[in-house]
Amino acid sequence: MILEGFMGSGKTTVGIRLSYKMAMTVSDTDKLIEHEQRRTISEIFAEDGEEAFRQMETECLKKLADQKSAQIISLGGGVPVREENRAVLKTLGMVVYLRAKPETIYARIKNDTSRPLLQCTDPLARIHALMAERGAAYEEAADVIIDTDELSMEQVVSKIVLEAKKRGIVS
Ligand code: S3P
Numbered sequence: 001m002i003l004e005g006f007m008g009s010g011k012t013t014v015g016i017r018l019s020y021k022m023a024m025t026v027s028d029t030d031k032l033i034e035h036e037q038r039r040t041i042s043e044i045f046a047e048d049g050e051e052a053f054r055q056m057e058t059e060c061l062k063k064l065a066d067q068k069s070a071q072i073i074s075l076g077g078g079v080p081v082r083e084e085n086r087a088v089l090k091t092l093g094m095v096v097y098l099r100a101k102p103e104t105i106y107a108r109i110k111n112d113t114s115r116p117l118l119q120c121t122d123p124l125a126r127i128h129a130l131m132a133e134r135g136a137a138y139e140e141a142a143d144v145i146i147d148t149d150e151l152s153m154e155q156v157v158s159k160i161v162l163e164a165k166k167r168g169i170v171s
Pocket of ligand 1: 007008011012020030043075076077078079114115116119129
């Protein structure tokens with residue numbers, strides 16, 4: 001089961017809660033990259049640039065696909081943008097898109113300094129622009145779309161469990 005969506009859409013939190021609820025392991029591409037690189041995402045962006053980070057994401061995703069051990073995967077927000085990555089996602093199982101409006105995202109992450117793409121003078125405008133660019137890719141990759149704006153994390157988790165049951169992924 002794969003969780004995709006914009007920064008601040010709740011992928012990491014939902015992934016951890018799902019892993020408890022469904023007794024499945026959870027992996028997070030950002031955390032795997034930071035661990036392997038022994039640097040934060042901000043440091044990687046500052047030292048090597050975004051393109052190098054994107055390559056690390058693709059390699060991380062391919063490794064996860066080869067291992068087939070992770071049962072829940074939370075993706076960094078930019079992973080589905082590359083077509084190459086979307087092709088890998090198709091082989092990994094049910095892809096859930098945690099969709100949220102730009103204003104919801106902004107309210108959640110406005111005080112966060114760990115996301116280099118949003119360290120700019122007008123983060124809300126940046127969120128709007130990036131979402132406009134990425135929306136189609138997220139939708140194309142998704143098997144299930146959940147609009148999270150009005151939902152608690154628990155409600156999101158329950159909806160995903162329901163979808164997984166419908167598909168026979170869990171009993
Ligand atoms: C990014 C999302 C971040 C992280 C990096 C770039 C993006 O992950 O991978 O800062 O391009 O949307 P989260 O979605 O977990 O914040």
